[in-house]
Amino acid sequence: METKRPTFLPKSWDLPESIRKRLGDDAGRQRLMDEEGHLLLILHQPPEPEDNEVRKAVLLWNQPGGDWKSTPEGGGLAALDAHMTHYGKNIHDLDTQVETAKTPSQFFGIMKHVTPLLRATRNMLAVMQEAREARPEDRRLINFRDRAIELERAIDLVSEDAKAGLEFSMAENTEEQSRFAYQAAIEARKLNRLVATFFPLATLVAVFGMSPPAEVIRAPGFWLVLAAGIAAGLVVRMLTAGGKS
Template sequence: MIHEISYLPPNFTLSSSLLDQLSARSGSQRCIRGEDGQLLLILHDVPEPSVPERKAVFFWFDGHHWHGAENEGGKDLTLLLDAYVEAIDRLEAIVEEADTAKEIFALIRHAAPLARTTRNFYHALADAVNFSPRDRWLRHAKDRAHEIERAAELLHADARVTLEFMRAESAEEQARSSEQLARLGFRLNLLAGFFLPLVALGGLMGMNVELPAFVNGGFWFIFFGGLIMGGLILFAVGYKTGQHEQNR
C-alpha cells in the first residue's frame, strides 16, 4: 500500500500500522492505535455555520510524546479546547441579547453542529484515554472536553427553548390583537346601529310628503314602534356581549 496521505502534517512519521487504517479522507473524529503503541488522534476544529465540511486537526503519539501539527501536542490541544470555549461563550452572549426569532434561528444553525462536534470530540478523547490510561494530561483534556460538550448541549437546548418561547409569545400577541379588533368591530356596529335610525329619521323629516289623513296615526305608530324595538334589540345585544366579555 502506498502511504501518501496529503492531509497529514509533514512532521508526522506514522508507522505503517497506523497508515493502513487511514483513507483518502480524514473522516470522523476518532483515535486509532497502531501495533507498536503509536496513537493517532483525529479531531475537528470549531465548525463554521452553514459549512458542512469539517477541518481535521491531528495529534500523534509516538509512544513517548504527543505531537501536534505546529507545536507540542498538549499545547495544540489546549488551544483547540480554548477555541471551543470561546465559540460557546460567544453564542451564549447572542442568546441573552437576541430579540428576534431570526437571530435565534441563525444561532441554532450554528449551535446544532457545535453540539454534535463536541460530543464526538469527547468520545474520541475517551477512546484515546482507554488506549493510554496512564496519561494524566490526556485524562485532563478528556474531562475538559466533557465540560465543553455539556455546555454546547445546554446552549443548543437553551436556544431551542428561547425560539419556542418567542413563537408562543407571538401567538399570544396575535390572539390579543384579534380580540381587540373584534371588540372594536362590535363597537363600530353599535355606533352604526345607533346612528342609522337617526339618519333615517333625519331623511324622513326632510321629506315634504303629504300623507292621507287616514294613515297619519298608523304611520307614527309604526315609526316610533320601530325605534323602540331597535333600541331594545341594541340594548339586548350590548348587554349579552358585555356579560360574555366579563365571563372570559
C-alpha cells in the same frame, strides 16, 4: 502495495500502514486510531453554519516514543490546548448571545451555531475518553479529557438555555398576538352593533332622501316612521348582542 497517502496528512508524518489504510480521502468523523504503538486523534475545528457540513480536521499523532505532533498547528499537545481554548471561546460567545437575545429569530440564529457545536463537542469528548483509556499512564490526556467534559457540559447548558429562550419568546409572541386579536374582535363587535343600530334608520333615510328635505319633514307619518326605524335598530342591536350589553 503501499496505501495512497491522504492529502490532509502531512508528508513528514511516517504513520504505520495499518493506520494509513484506515484513512480515506477526507478526514471524516472525529475518531481515534491506535495501531502498533501509534495513536492518531482526528478532531474537528469548531463548526460554523456556513461550513455546509464540511469539517476542518485537526490531527494529533502520538509516537511510540511519547512525542506528540499536530496539524494544521504545530506544537503537539500545546495545539490541543489551543484547540480546546477555541471551543471554549465559541461556547462563551454563544452563551453571551443567548443572554441578550429577545426575539424568536435571534434565538433561531443562535441555535444554528449551537447545534453543530454541541455535536462536535460531544464527539470530541468521546475521542478524548478513548485516548485517556488507550494511554492511561499519560496524565495530560486525563486533564484534556476532563476539559472536554467541561466543554460538553457548558455547550449543553447553552443549548438548553437557547431552547428555553426560544420557547418562551414564541409563547410571549403568541400571547401578544392573541391579545391583539381579542382587542380587534371587541372593536369589530362594537362596530357591528353600531351598524345594526343605524342600518334600519339609514335605509329609511335613503328612501326619504329621494324627496327634498322640506317635503320629507312635512310628509304625513314622518316622525312615526323615524321612531319605528330607531326602534327597529334597537331591536336588531339587542339580537346581535346575544343578550349581552
